[in-house]
Amino acid sequence: MMRPVNSVIIKIVDDSPSIKTFFFDTSFDSSTAGQFVMVWVRGVDEIPMTLSYNNAITVQKVGDATSRLFELVEGDSVGIRGPFGKGFTLPEKDNRILVVAGGVGAAPLAPLVEYAKDLGAKVTTVLGARNAYELVFKNRFFAVGTLHITTDDGSEGRKGFVTDALNELDVLGYDRIYTCGPEVMMVKVFDILQDAGALDRAEFSLHRYFKCGIGVCGACCMDTSGIRVCKDGPVFNGMQLVGSEFGKYKRSASGQRVEV
Amino acid sequence: MVTITGLDLKNPTILAAGIMGTTGASLVRVAKEGAGAVVTKSIGPSPEEGHPNPSMLQLECGFLNAMGLPNPSYVDFTKEIEIAKKEAYVPVIASIFGGNADEFVKIVQGLSPAKPDAFELNLSCPHAEGYGAMIGSDPIIVKEITSEVCNNTDVPVWVKLTPNVTDIVLIGEAAASGGADAVVAINTVRAMAIDIASGYPILGNGFGGLSGPAIKPIAIKCVYELYDKLDIPVIGVGGISTWQDAVEMIMAGASAVQVGSAVFEGLDVFSSISSGIDSFLTEIGYDGVEDIIGLAHEMV
Ligand SMILES: Cc1cc2nc3c(=O)[nH]c(=O)nc-3n(C[C@H](O)[C@H](O)[C@H](O)COP(=O)(O)OP(=O)(O)OC[C@H]3O[C@@H](n4cnc5c(N)ncnc54)[C@H](O)[C@@H]3O)c2cc1C
Numbered sequence: 001m002m003r004p005v006n007s008v009i010i011k012i013v014d015d016s017p018s019i020k021t022f023f024f025d026t027s028f029d030s031s032t033a034g035q036f037v038m039v040w041v042r043g044v045d046e047i048p049m050t051l052s053y054n055n056a057i058t059v060q061k062v063g064d065a066t067s068r069l070f071e072l073v074e075g076d077s078v079g080i081r082g083p084f085g086k087g088f089t090l091p092e093k094d095n096r097i098l099v100v101a102g103g104v105g106a107a108p109l110a111p112l113v114e115y116a117k118d119l120g121a122k123v124t125t126v127l128g129a130r131n132a133y134e135l136v137f138k139n140r141f142f143a144v145g146t147l148h149i150t151t152d153d154g155s156e157g158r159k160g161f162v163t164d165a166l167n168e169l170d171v172l173g174y175d176r177i178y179t180c181g182p183e184v185m186m187v188k189v190f191d192i193l194q195d196a197g198a199l200d201r202a203e204f205s206l207h208r209y210f211k212c213g214i215g216v217c218g219a220c221c222m223d224t225s226g227i228r229v230c231k232d233g234p235v236f237n238g239m240q241l242v243g244s245e246f247g248k249y250k251r252s253a254s255g256q257r258v259e260v
Numbered sequence: 261m262v263t264i265t266g267l268d269l270k271n272p273t274i275l276a277a278g279i280m281g282t283t284g285a286s287l288v289r290v291a292k293e294g295a296g297a298v299v300t301k302s303i304g305p306s307p308e309e310g311h312p313n314p315s316m317l318q319l320e321c322g323f324l325n326a327m328g329l330p331n332p333s334y335v336d337f338t339k340e341i342e343i344a345k346k347e348a349y350v351p352v353i354a355s356i357f358g359g360n361a362d363e364f365v366k367i368v369q370g371l372s373p374a375k376p377d378a379f380e381l382n383l384s385c386p387h388a389e390g391y392g393a394m395i396g397s398d399p400i401i402v403k404e405i406t407s408e409v410c411n412n413t414d415v416p417v418w419v420k421l422t423p424n425v426t427d428i429v430l431i432g433e434a435a436a437s438g439g440a441d442a443v444v445a446i447n448t449v450r451a452m453a454i455d456i457a458s459g460y461p462i463l464g465n466g467f468g469g470l471s472g473p474a475i476k477p478i479a480i481k482c483v484y485e486l487y488d489k490l491d492i493p494v495i496g497v498g499g500i501s502t503w504q505d506a507v508e509m510i511m512a513g514a515s516a517v518q519v520g521s522a523v524f525e526g527l528d529v530f531s532s533i534s535s536g537i538d539s540f541l542t543e544i545g546y547d548g549v550e551d552i553i554g555l556a557h558e559m560v
């Protein structure tokens with residue numbers, strides 16, 4: 001049975017001017033990094049959010065539901081269903097892993113690197129954002145291994161994109177590569193890894209419009225194989241995305257194709 | 261192999277409307293997983309985003325949904341049907357909805373160049389203002405829409421019925437007299453769930469339709485009654501997730517079955533149901549599905 005679980009906000013942390021982390025009294029301890037929950041902002045909408053901790057989501061304000069979330073205070077509640085979907089393939093003890101995170105795409109990757117570090121894996125992160133203020137979870141990544149920072153405006157780290165930093169790394173030196181961020185960023189990462197022959201060791205966490213969220217309605221199916229982002233994903237191996245719509249177009253709530 | 265309204269199906273399992281039917285690629289995927297035919301998402305006159313989420317949830321006894329007929333319009337959907345027709349290698353049935361006969365006809369004409377193998381008229385969605393069950397509960401309108409559609413297409417026309425009426429047979433008869441080649445029963449049963457922590461109805465639309473195991477006995481009875489009174493085939497849908505469910509539905513009078521919510525458990529549901537039916541028929545010594553269609557009627 002899967003009714004929304006009433007979840008009270010116990011703490012709110014401002015991560016950046018447009019990003020906040022909400023901690024709840026409900027914890028999803030059996031979840032895997034990369035899985036998502038459906039967050040019901042009553043009276044507004046229910047939206048997918050990845051778990052950034054077992055009991056938290058990290059939200060960028062972009063529209064109706066996220067704006068309403070930003071008005072909530074400690075003690076307020078939302079309804080949460082999940083965890084759903086397939087998360088990242090977890091690294092093994094002796095693995096060297098590379099993480100490429102852009103903006104709020106850091107949310108599913110921070111718990112992953114913490115898991116990896118506890119296990120004994122060696123972690124390298126490339127973290128990018130528009131500017132220094134928008135770097136999410138910088139300290140969480142810094143605490144577990146090597147961190148390369150890029151900002152579009154050069155206000156912190158290297159001026160440029162995550163791909164500029166990625167281009168200078170020997171991607172074949174890593175056992176597993178994980179990425180999440182805006183699709184335009186991920187598709188550039190995809191191209192670099194494909195050229196390097198490292199696509200098979202890479203996983204991408206994707207976004208599509210979710211309607212049912214449980215793999216039934218088909219709203220989030222991707223061309224050309226019909227994979228469902230909410231159930232077969234949201235995390236996919238790079239090889240699954242070869243020749244797909246990824247980086248080209250997606251579907252709106254009505255199912256019309258729109259450019260990425 | 262079964263033949264229904266002239267369409268040859270390699271097995272009697274059909275993907276139900278609104279389930280993994282938004283894109284050509286997903287219809288192809290379901291066909292490859294073993295469905296004998298696939299029905300598209302219901303397609304309407306103009307792009308619709310549908311109701312706000314939550315739009316579907318799992319309950320103790322089944323599933324509750326109010327998608328709100330999201331669809332890209334028949335104009336945009338034509339290319340999805342083309343993809344399905346080219347790569348699915350099973351009959352592709354276009355489910356359509358409109359507010360009146362003219363809208364239905366416009367959509368039929370718009371989609372026909374993509375050559376769907378049949379049309380299924382959604383006169384049964386329980387939660388779309390001015391569409392679906394709102395018009396599908398009135399036998400006069402059902403007959404009118406069915407006959408207008410039949411006059412404007414050469415392919416078979418199936419009419420999907422709502423159980424949210426006093427007498428489903430009246431509506432089935434109206435469809436048959438309008439020229440329907442088959443009826444499909446049932447769409448979801450009007451239902452609602454409330455969040456006790458807050459008092460809010462959970463679905464974005466407030467209420468919606470129940471599907472899954474809870475509605476199987478309702479569907480069985482509807483199909484049983486329709487089979488009794490109509491001379492056209494009845495396609496059974498509602499709560500089917502195993503081959504036993506399918507056999508039960510066929511014995512009630514269904515010539516084929518559609519499977520919707522059970523896709524939640526996995527897409528292999530089509531192949532497992534169809535191979536289960538085959539083994540059952542062989543074991544008992546029946547020659548084919550025809551031998552058990554409506555069997556229950558002979559026992560009472
Ligand atoms: C698997 C997954 C995990 C996500 N994790 C996070 C996260 O950790 N942090 C974060 O800030 N954002 C995350 N998102 C994106 C987040 O769901 C959207 O930003 C949010 O839905 C916007 O809602 P809104 O009402 O504020 O915006 P709206 O005004 O409704 O829409 C703004 C944009 O948000 C997206 N969106 C809206 N509704 C949905 C929906 N039902 N499903 C998918 N996308 C939608 C659309 O692209 C839309 O164009 C995730 C999305 C997915 C699919």
Ligand SMILES: Cc1cc2nc3c(=O)[nH]c(=O)nc-3n(C[C@H](O)[C@H](O)[C@H](O)COP(=O)(O)O)c2cc1C
Pocket residue numbers: 212216217276277278279301302316323325327329355382384385420446447448470471472473475497498499500518519520521522
């Ligand atoms: C998420 C969802 C969407 C649906 N969308 C449609 C639709 O667009 N058109 C339609 O005729 N029926 C639609 N239905 C109804 C199903 O086709 C089917 O009649 C009903 O769910 C009962 O079958 P089931 O118990 O196997 O799910 C939908 C059902 C669900 C669960």
